[in-house]
Structure formats: structure tokens, C-alpha cells
Amino acid sequence: MKMPVRVVGVGSPNGDDAVAWEVIRAARALNWDAVELHTVEGGQRLLDLLDGCGTLILIDALECAGTAGTLQRFEWPDPRLAVLRPGSTHDMRPTEALELAAVLGLLPPRVVIWAIEGERFDPGTGLSPTVAAVVPELMRRLAAELRADDA
Amino acid sequence: MEPSATPMARTITVKALARVEGEGGLTIRLRDGQVESVELRIFEPPRFFEAFLRGRAAVEVPDITARICGICPVAYQMSSIHAVEKIFGVTMPPELRGLRRLLYCGEWLESHVLHIHMLHAPDFLGYESAIAMAQASPALAEIVRRALRMKKAGNSIVKVVGGREVHPVNVRVGGFYRVPRREELLALVDELKWARDAALETVSWAATLPFPAFEYDYEFVAMRHPDEYPMNEGRVVSSKGLDISQEEYPDHFEEYQVPHSNALQARRRNQADGAFFAGPLARWNLNADLAPALVREAAAATGLTFPNRNPYVSIVVRSLEVLLAFDEALRLIDAYQPPSAPAVDFRPRAGVGHAITEAPRGLLYHRYETDDNGMLRTATIVPPTSQNQLQIERDLARIAPLLVTLPDEEAALLAEKVIRNYDPCISCATHFLKLKVEGR
Numbered sequence: 001m002k003m004p005v006r007v008v009g010v011g012s013p014n015g016d017d018a019v020a021w022e023v024i025r026a027a028r029a030l031n032w033d034a035v036e037l038h039t040v041e042g043g044q045r046l047l048d049l050l051d052g053c054g055t056l057i058l059i060d061a062l063e064c065a066g067t068a069g070t071l072q073r074f075e076w077p078d079p080r081l082a083v084l085r086p087g088s089t090h091d092m093r094p095t096e097a098l099e100l101a102a103v104l105g106l107l108p109p110r111v112v113i114w115a116i117e118g119e120r121f122d123p124g125t126g127l128s129p130t131v132a133a134v135v136p137e138l139m140r141r142l143a144a145e146l147r148a149d150d151a
Numbered sequence: 152m153e154p155s156a157t158p159m160a161r162t163i164t165v166k167a168l169a170r171v172e173g174e175g176g177l178t179i180r181l182r183d184g185q186v187e188s189v190e191l192r193i194f195e196p197p198r199f200f201e202a203f204l205r206g207r208a209a210v211e212v213p214d215i216t217a218r219i220c221g222i223c224p225v226a227y228q229m230s231s232i233h234a235v236e237k238i239f240g241v242t243m244p245p246e247l248r249g250l251r252r253l254l255y256c257g258e259w260l261e262s263h264v265l266h267i268h269m270l271h272a273p274d275f276l277g278y279e280s281a282i283a284m285a286q287a288s289p290a291l292a293e294i295v296r297r298a299l300r301m302k303k304a305g306n307s308i309v310k311v312v313g314g315r316e317v318h319p320v321n322v323r324v325g326g327f328y329r330v331p332r333r334e335e336l337l338a339l340v341d342e343l344k345w346a347r348d349a350a351l352e353t354v355s356w357a358a359t360l361p362f363p364a365f366e367y368d369y370e371f372v373a374m375r376h377p378d379e380y381p382m383n384e385g386r387v388v389s390s391k392g393l394d395i396s397q398e399e400y401p402d403h404f405e406e407y408q409v410p411h412s413n414a415l416q417a418r419r420r421n422q423a424d425g426a427f428f429a430g431p432l433a434r435w436n437l438n439a440d441l442a443p444a445l446v447r448e449a450a451a452a453t454g455l456t457f458p459n460r461n462p463y464v465s466i467v468v469r470s471l472e473v474l475l476a477f478d479e480a481l482r483l484i485d486a487y488q489p490p491s492a493p494a495v496d497f498r499p500r501a502g503v504g505h506a507i508t509e510a511p512r513g514l515l516y517h518r519y520e521t522d523d524n525g526m527l528r529t530a531t532i533v534p535p536t537s538q539n540q541l542q543i544e545r546d547l548a549r550i551a552p553l554l555v556t557l558p559d560e561e562a563a564l565l566a567e568k569v570i571r572n573y574d575p576c577i578s579c580a581t582h583f584l585k586l587k588v589e590g591r
């Protein structure tokens with residue numbers, strides 16, 4: 001039996017950091033078959049979601065100097081992801097969690113990361129119009145990704 | 152880190168203290184090699200929880216205060232609920248009381264397993280992170296793998312009893328919104344039994360870590376219950392004779408403002424210094440006799456002396472409390488019979504309620520005052536990290552003479568290790584860390 005695909009949105013309620021949760025909310029309405037949907041706040045919880053899936057698709061907002069609303073796709077391992085690693089606190093960034101899981105041999109066979117560049121991350125600001133406008137496009141690409149994975 | 156030096160002066164700045172929650176900093180000032188002052192600076196902005204609780208319904212408090220901390224939301228829920236229940240005259244039936252203790256076991260497990268393996272053990276073994284530690288050898292990788300599985304077992308308790316793994320939503324003033332079926336809890340038992348065995352191995356491993364000589368005559372403060380290792384209930388006792396009710400806490404402890412920090416610090420009232428030590432080491436030193444025989448035997452087998460006055464030994468005590476929490480969870484599940492109702496009725500009324508519970512990192516005090524309609528007039532929250540801040544400063548002052556003999560980077564790492572003995576959750580105290588040592 002094919003192992004399920006797990007799609008995990010990492011984020012928070014703060015500004016564009018909520019975009020991945022918004023994507024998961026939209027995906028829940030579509031009732032995708034054999035796709036598990038989860039939201040988490042950080043990497044620690046991501047470590048709990050690695051068992052028993054064939055493909056892990058991670059969605060996360062990206063805070064960097066690029067253009068807000070830009071979509072980026074990474075397939076683990078990707079050296080560009082190393083620059084995303086910060087000093088750790090009680091939680092881990094998703095990339096740290098993936099790195100630890102890789103060291104421990106716990107990563108699913110395939111890990112895809114979709115990142116959306118945000119423009120504001122302050123509490124109470126909600127999604128920026130620029131980032132909100134990208135959600136439908138990400139949903140289309142995600143659906144295409146899932147069809148390709150299923151093929 | 153930004154070092155600077157002149158023949159007589161020295162400054163070490165650590166841009167951020169790794170592996171501690173929140174935003175803060177530390178400055179140590181030396182004059183002619185002697186410590187002049189040590190300041191734990193919390194520059195994470197105040198979060199105003201106490202202020203915006205005013206005017207809310209007391210029944211909303213658990214869900215609001217749970218948001219203070221992502222690591223210990225259950226502690227905030229428990230202290231707040233107990234304080235409000237005292238005002239409303241609610242008495243918990245034993246089944247519901249047991250479920251709350253089970254939920255607290257889940258939170259201790261999540262927090263302690265994380266701190267032992269991901270945050271603290273790398274300090275002892277000289278690795279910059281758990282990732283580096285896991286890369287170092289297959290044996291260490293297996294220990295981290297075991298930790299992740301143990302933590303997941305803790306998560307499962309919080310999920311079933313609390314409704315979800317993060318920021319649980321199922322507890323309420325009066326009890327729970329929904330109580331689990333017995334089968335839901337029994338489904339956890341096999342994994343919890345594995346985890347209890349794994350926890351025994353963790354105790355043995357933690358006891359082999361190299362502990363720096365660092366003993367001091369601390370005043371340890373923790374709760375004490377006549378019949379059980381403290382989590383939710385008990386009096387407040389200390390290693391120097393304090394024995395008070397929860398209601399007497401404000402008479403013996405005070406919060407005060409320090410210019411260098413956004414977080415209030417707590418100290419013992421009417422004491423020359425006022426610093427005290429809360430958390431796992433204090434709990435164990437004051438309550439080890441109440442631990443199950445399995446845990447007491449594991450403690451004895453470590454070869455360490457208890458009560459113990461070395462804060463580095465906290466990592467062993469956390470592992471003992473992990474063992475205790477798994478054992479306790481299994482006992483509670485075995486005894487569990489679903490209550491006839493998930494909550495007891497109550498009527499909001501005016502009054503004042505104080506409650507203290509044992510968060511993973513120490514005492515968590517809440518006080519609320521309500522009006523006739525059960526709306527909050529005032530709220531006071533004293534988190535464990537506020538309570539330990541002064542003691543952390545005192546510990547750092549003790550190692551400051553050593554710090555100046557070390558290369559800057561080593562000095563910073565040593566200071567960080569001392570701070571992490573307390574597993575400070577700076578976000579809770581408002582509340583993370585840049586280290587600055589100034590010599591003049």
C-alpha cells in the first residue's frame with residue numbers, strides 16, 4: 001500500500017506567517033484523498049509528523065530580502081536551506097528539524113518545501129494582500145505536486 | 152560574540168544565548184577582577200497579560216493564560232483554574248483531579264525530555280546543538296531518537312486529555328469540556344510502558360554526564376503535598392524552614408522592578424538577599440520521599456547524593472521526573488474510571504483566589520480577584536523564571552571570577568550552561584539573551 005502524503009503548514013497567526021495555515025485551511029475544504037493535512041508552529045512538532053509518510057510537503061513563510069509573494073520550491077536536501085538555520089531556542093526552525101531528522105535517519109523518502117516570501121510578520125496584521133493573492137497559485141502547484149506524486 | 156579588551160578592561164558580548172526560550176541578555180561587570188554586578192536583562196517586550204485579563208470573565212482565564220507559553224501551557228491553565236475555582240468554591244471530584252494530574256504529567260514529559268536532550272545534554276558533552284550531538288556517534292544518535300519517541304509519548308497524553316498537543320483546549324473552570332473514554336487512555340499504555348523503560352535508561356545515562364563542582368547553600372523552594380509528588384496541590388516549603396499555604400505566598404515573596412530588565416524579579420521578603428531556587432532540583436530535594444519506589448531506586452542507583460546542591464545535577468533530576476511522570480501516568484490510567492460528568496457546576500461570585508502549581512521549571516503563582524459576576528478585577532502571575540532570575544544572577548556572579556580567566560568564547564559558553572541549569576523560559580517571564588562581561 002502506498003504511504004500517504006503529509007502536507008504540513010508551519011506558521012503562526014502573525015501577519016504573513018499565517019500563509020501556510022491558510023493553505024492548509026483551503027486544502028481541508030478540498031478533501032484530497034490519501035493526503036494528511038497538519039498545521040504546526042515550529043520544528044519540534046514537525047519531528048512528531050515524520051513517521052509513516054512517503055512524501056512530506058512542508059509549507060512555510062519566508063522572511064528575507066526578496067520580493068514579497070514570491071514562491072520558492074526546494075527538495076531536501078538543498079544547500080540553500082542551510083542559510084535559513086538560526087540559533088535554536090525551545091523550538092526549532094523547520095529546517096533544523098529536518099536536519100536533525102536526516103541525521104537520525106527519520107526523514108520520509110521525499111521532502112518537498114514550498115516557501116512563500118512574506119512582507120509583514122507583526123501580530124494582528126493578518127495576511128498582506130500580496131501574499132494572500134499567491135495562495136490560489138500555491139494551491140494549484142500543490143495539487144499538481146500531489147498528482148505527480150500519485151502517478 | 153563581540154570581544155574587546157584593554158589591559159585593565161574586558162567586555163564579552165553574546166548576541167543571543169542559544170537554547171533558552173525568549174529574548175534577553177546578561178551583563179557581568181568586573182572591577183579589578185572582582186565582580187561588581189551581574190544583571191540578567193530581559194529585553195523581550197512586556198506582554199501585558201495581567202493587564203488585559205482585567206475585565207474578562209474568570210472562566211476565560213485558562214484559555215488566555217495558556218497562550219503565555221508554548222512549552223508549559225498546562226501549567227498556566229492549572230494555576231489559573233485552581234485560583235478561580237477557589238473563588239467559586241469548586242471542589243474537584245477525584246476522577247477529574249486525576250485527569251488533571253495526568254495532563255500535567257504529559258506537559259512535564261514534553262518539556263523535560265526536550266530540555267534534557269535537545270538543550271542541556273549538548274552543554275555537558277561539548278556540542279553546539281542536538282544535531283551536532285546526534286552526528287557525533289551512533290550511540291548518541293540513538294539517545295536522541297529515543298528522546299523523540301519519549302516526547303511523542305508525552306504529547307499523546309496531552310492530546311488525549313487536553314484535546315490537542317499544543318495549547319490544549321479541553322480544561323475549564325469546573326473540570327473538562329470532555330473526558331476521555333477509558334479505551335482512549337488504554338490505547339496509550341503500551342507506548343507509555345516502553346517510555347517508562349526508556350526513561351530508566353535516560354536516568355542512567357544522565358548520571359554519567361560530567362558535572363562541574365558547583366555546590367552552594369541554596370534555599371530550595373517547592374510545593375509539598377502530604378501524599379504525592381507535587382504538581383497541582385500542596386503547601387509551599389523550603390530547605391530553610393519555610394512552610395506556608397498558597398494564600399500566604401504574597402506575604403513571603405515579592406516581585407520587584409529592576410532597571411535592567413523588562414521582567415519583574417521575585418525574591419523572598421525580609422531576607423538579606425532574597426534569592427531562592429525553584430524547579431526540578433528543589434522539588435526533588437524537598438519531595439523525593441514521595442516519589443514511587445521505582446524512581447527512588449533509580450535515583451539511588453545513580454550514585455549521586457540527594458538532597459543535592461549542585462544545579463548541574465538538575466539534568467538528572469529532570470530525567471527522574473520523566474520516569475516519575477511516565478510511571479504516574481500509567482498508574483492514573485490504570486485507575487481511571489470516567490466520571491459521570493466532565494465538570495461540576497459552579498456559580499461565579501466575588502472573591503480572591505491564589506493558586507500555585509509546579510510548572511516543569513518551578514513554582515507558578517496566580518492570584519485573581521473577581522466581582523459579583525465573576526469578572527476579573529485584578530490578576531497577578533509570577534512565572535517560575537521570574538522566581539529563578541535572581542538566583543541565576545547569583546550563580547553567574549559566583550563564576551564571574553572564573554569567566555575572566557577563560558577565552559571569551561569559552562566564558563560565554565560557561566555562562567550559558569549555568570543559565571540553562573534553570574531551563575529558563577524567558578518568554579513566560581515576559582520575557583532572551585545577550586551576554587556582556589565588562590571589566591574595569
